[in-house]
Amino acid sequence: MMKIRIKQATGLDHARMATFGFWASAEAPDTILVRVPAGRDFRDTLKFLPAGIIRHEITHLRQMQELGILGDSFHYAYWLENIVHGYEGNKYEIEARAAETDTSIEYEIINKGEFNV
Numbered sequence: 001m002m003k004i005r006i007k008q009a010t011g012l013d014h015a016r017m018a019t020f021g022f023w024a025s026a027e028a029p030d031t032i033l034v035r036v037p038a039g040r041d042f043r044d045t046l047k048f049l050p051a052g053i054i055r056h057e058i059t060h061l062r063q064m065q066e067l068g069i070l071g072d073s074f075h076y077a078y079w080l081e082n083i084v085h086g087y088e089g090n091k092y093e094i095e096a097r098a099a100e101t102d103t104s105i106e107y108e109i110i111n112k113g114e115f116n117v
């Protein structure tokens with residue numbers, strides 16, 4: 001059971017995610033950042049956040065834990081994979097995409113004080 005926090009992406013995180021077209025992004029050690037579209041509300045966005053996206057990002061959090069402290073080693077390894085194999089062929093993305101439909105991946109959202117989902 002993975003314990004995770006979900007937070008709204010702001011500032012540079014939001015800009016980076018919008019640039020690359022990502023709706024969610026993993027942030028070591030346990031957080032998933034969610035990009036809220038213009039004119040939408042964070043809580044409203046969470047209601048429609050598919051479990052598959054959460055499982056995808058949980059897989060990246062686990063990859064970060066396996067590769068090293070604070071995710072830095074993961075980011076180097078991840079971008080090297082992108083350069084060599086492209087986004088579609090990136091082994092970390094292949095694993096994360098496979099996890100999207102893996103209902104055996106269990107998680108609990110633990111930032112209860114900040115919002116209720």
Ligand SMILES: [Zn+2]
Pocket residue numbers: 056060092093096
């Ligand atoms: Zn991914």
